[in-house]
Amino acid sequence: MIKRQIPNLITLGNLLCGVIACYFAARGNVQVAALFICLGIFLDFFDGLAARLLNVASPLGKELDSLADVVTSGVAPGIILLHLLRDNASQWLALVALLVPLFAAYRLAKFNLDTRQSHSFLGLPVPSNALIWVGLALWQGTPENNIAFAIALIIISLATNILMVSEMPMFSLKVNFKDMSWKSNDVQYLFLIGCAALIAVARQWYAISLIILWYIVLSAITQRKHAE
Numbered sequence: 001m002i003k004r005q006i007p008n009l010i011t012l013g014n015l016l017c018g019v020i021a022c023y024f025a026a027r028g029n030v031q032v033a034a035l036f037i038c039l040g041i042f043l044d045f046f047d048g049l050a051a052r053l054l055n056v057a058s059p060l061g062k063e064l065d066s067l068a069d070v071v072t073s074g075v076a077p078g079i080i081l082l083h084l085l086r087d088n089a090s091q092w093l094a095l096v097a098l099l100v101p102l103f104a105a106y107r108l109a110k111f112n113l114d115t116r117q118s119h120s121f122l123g124l125p126v127p128s129n130a131l132i133w134v135g136l137a138l139w140q141g142t143p144e145n146n147i148a149f150a151i152a153l154i155i156i157s158l159a160t161n162i163l164m165v166s167e168m169p170m171f172s173l174k175v176n177f178k179d180m181s182w183k184s185n186d187v188q189y190l191f192l193i194g195c196a197a198l199i200a201v202a203r204q205w206y207a208i209s210l211i212i213l214w215y216i217v218l219s220a221i222t223q224r225k226h227a228e
Contacts, residue, residue: 077129132212
């Protein structure tokens with residue numbers, strides 16, 4: 001019984017991080033909130049890994065994982081975006097941020113019923129979307145009273161919300177360790193090269209946001225390549 005509950009305990013740790021992130025985000029401390037979101041996403045990776053290693057995967061664990069992700073990668077990033085928009089636009093315009101948890105919840109429910117996403121994804125994963133707002137929250141140079149920045153945030157949020165519930169194929173970050181050749185891992189290698197370039201050029205926390213946008217762009221390019 002104890003072994004069966006280990007993955008669930010890790011998932012509950014993810015949920016706890018999400019609740020704490022919501023608390024700090026609601027108080028305007030978006031940097032601390034972003035750190036707890038990162039910790040929650042880290043635990044989210046390991047709960048599934050633990051379930052597979054211990055051979056105790058269960059429908060309960062799958063549902064619990066999605067509930068935790070709604071809070072950590074849906075509600076908390078939405079509150080962060082709300083604060084970023086309030087600093088640069090009207091309070092009413094900032095309410096666009098509340099769409100983030102709604103689309104995240106819909107995507108997670110859809111994912112639980114979809115049997116096609118075992119090796120890659122259809123639509124932008126919810127934790128990936130959350131990292132866009134994490135990167136901006138940690139960035140000390142976030143502008144204030146800049147309507148152009150607010151409009152850019154709204155456009156990005158609406159686009160990524162749609163991507164979360166879309167059927168757009170998103171490539172897996174898993175490298176084929178049995179065959180490390182460029183031919184077998186070309187997309188993954190291109191992604192890593194792009195990530196290194198973005199980090200080197202930006203040298204700021206918003207590089208995290210740029211990396212997720214690069215992931216979206218590269219997925220779109222590879223999708224078009226495969227379609228042809």
